[in-house]
Amino acid sequence: MSKMGIAPIVVAIVDDDGAVRRALRRLVLSLSYQSVGYASGEEFLASLLDMVPSCVILDQHMPNLNGLDVLGRMRSEGLAMPVIIITGLDQPGMRAKCIKAGAAAYLVKPLESSVLSTVIEAAIAG
Template sequence: MGDTGAVVAIVDDDELVRRALCRLVLSLTYRPVGFSSGEEFLASLGELEPSCAVLDLHMPGLQGLEVLVRVRLRGMNLPVIIITALDQPGMREKCFEAGAAAYLLKPLERSMFSNAIQVAIAG
């Protein structure tokens, strides 16, 4: 299934969601690393080199789209999957324009989530 060396960063302010996503990523044989905020994730990028990042769109502080933009401004080509429970008109397009690899709606379906990660990591 997954590449056991591939690190998937999970950025979600909701601890229960973050833990559930980490368990799901682990079951797909990737190595999950969880972050409770966009700021915490961005601060880790000097040390952590994830193969893919999963960003919640709606978080306090830096939201998922803002984190994605900052990743791109750093010149990083990190594949980013945006997830959200609240789909807003035009938001999917904004995320793709900013360089998102995928835009998924919560609740996440396992096979769709797995496929999005595989495609993102494969490039």
């Protein structure tokens, strides 16, 4: 907790690509948010027992559980924090599927910092 008693905003970054995770963490830190990175959907879902982030940036294309799988599990467990799905491979209909499943936004890599910051702020504001 900060001196004001306001919990810090923590953005979880879930991407199997370490370089993408590091770049996104730098970007999130530059926006004055805290960040925590996860290499897989399973690792992220397990972490939710200990810490619930303010917002999640979730890669769609990962081995085992993809972004939609992770989002589906979160929603089925009643976890309502905003999720931004990111992808390097935009497929027809995927944006609509992700939004219908409850994603706050769907962005295609490479991500522009100004776009991502706007989307994170909007997602956290509700």
